[in-house]
Amino acid sequence: MAPALPSVRSIGIVLHDFPLGGTERIALRLARAWIERGIAVTIFVGEDRGPLRDLVPGGARLVPADPPVPRERRSRESLGAAAAAFFMQHPVDGVFVPGNFHWEIVPALARIPDRPAVVAQISSPLRMGPRGWLGQLAFERRMRRLLRNADAVIAMGALHKAQADSIMGRAMTTTIPLPALDDERPARPASGKTILAAGRLIHQKGFDLLIDAFDQLDDPEARLVIAGSGPEEPELARRIAARNLEDRITLAGFVPDLASLLDDARLFVMASRFEGYGAVIVEALGAGRPVVATASTPAVEDVLGDPECGTVVPVEDIGALRTAMVAWLDRPAPDPHRLAGVVDAYRIGSGAEAYLEVFRRALAARHETA
Known part of the structure; x- marks a missing residue:
């Protein structure tokens, strides 16, 4: 019988702020679902502002960076350093890095001694024709540099998974459909035009x-x-x-x-x-x-x-x-x-559980190599 996976009691989420973004909306939706399952969720933000601010779920611990980290050139690296300093003082079992935009924070989190499991999400295409071959080469180099010390990567579909594992040179990606839907919302008949x-x-x-x-x-x-x-x-x-x-x-x-x-x-x-x-x-x-x-x-x-x-x-x-x-x-x-x-x-219930399973397996792998 396989040994039981370690439990996940606390998760951190790092966001730059609360813009009108699908990535941020999904992260806040996951936070709510995890809290409902008894997980302690801390949301660390560079700035406590933006139109999605009201979607922060009750029960989440919201921690703005002090001093604030506004969006500017290289600000995501600064955000990563601030988040790493916070989670060193306030440890969590895992940290969720939502979407390609936030990948720059992963290296700082990976340097935390006795660090949490770091799980990064892919939110947009990895191979795009408009980049050109030179731009694509630069993108893949950057992805390998930023995510090489992540414990796991989550893709939203099989194509993204295959591309991510190919770029990273190892199987580290799990496919989880985007948890964009509430569990129980009736679909009503349509009328009008x-x-x-x-x-x-x-x-x-x-x-x-x-x-x-x-x-x-x-x-x-x-x-x-x-x-x-x-x-x-x-x-x-x-x-x-x-x-x-x-x-x-x-x-x-x-x-x-x-x-x-x-x-x-x-x-x-x-x-x-x-x-x-x-x-x-x-x-x-x-x-x-x-x-x-x-x-x-x-x-x-x-x-x-x-x-x-x-x-x-x-x-x-x-x-x-x-x-x-x-x-x-x-x-x-x-x-x-x-x-x-x-x-x-794509319901939030199954998605939230699938994300937790990724964290559990990442923690188990970390314990095996400790």
Whole structure:
């Protein structure tokens, strides 16, 4: 019989701050789930500010760096040093490093004497054509340098796992579907013809393309709601006004929880030029809403392979966006429970347990080599 794995009683999470990011949202969702399971969670932040600050779960110990570590050049290295100093004085069993953005903090954590198990997450593609071969080579070198002393790496899909293990030169990656969904949220039948989109209002997200595609819909009942805030908001508002669409397109601003907007929607659209994982696709399917998405993220391969769940269109193809939206609005709304069932593996309960298992195995391996 294999020996029992060590228990995990405490976990630290390091975040730079609380921006509008899917990585940070998932980290806070995991923190809540771990607390519900009796784990002591400490969230160490460079600055205690940002729009997701209200999502910090009750029961978490929130520790801002003193002095604060604002975002600037090389600030993640400073954040790593501050976090390492804190966890040396206040030990935890493991530290979770959420997403590629935070990888720079791993080397400092790995230097803690009798250190915690350090688990890093992959949140965006590891191999990207736009980097070019020289940029890709530099990225892989950096990844090996930053993560070589991590105890484990978590990928969101099989492709990321294979790429990570290849880059690192050893099998150190575990695949865990993105824990983007609550355990118990009923999927409600859809009605009306409201299209929902959400994200930071920046060029990457393609909201300009979506507005142009929506302008070509010959359906006076269709409505578009765009949830999010960002620097492109004035330009998008001008674009809407120039097309006389103010009565059909709503810029809803930042919305901390999309649940009510998804309940009112018939269809979710992601028109991004490029994405990390695109957790919002999983969230939309979990609410029982079909998705039209550009081929900008690995999520389309993971969850949109079934044509009953949605449609994948080429990046920056306004005509394809329009055609796909028309097709979904013209057909009966699909069974929301069937769509939600497709992403059951992305529920927070199973995800939180899977992450804890990675920490347990990392601690066991550390004890074996001690």
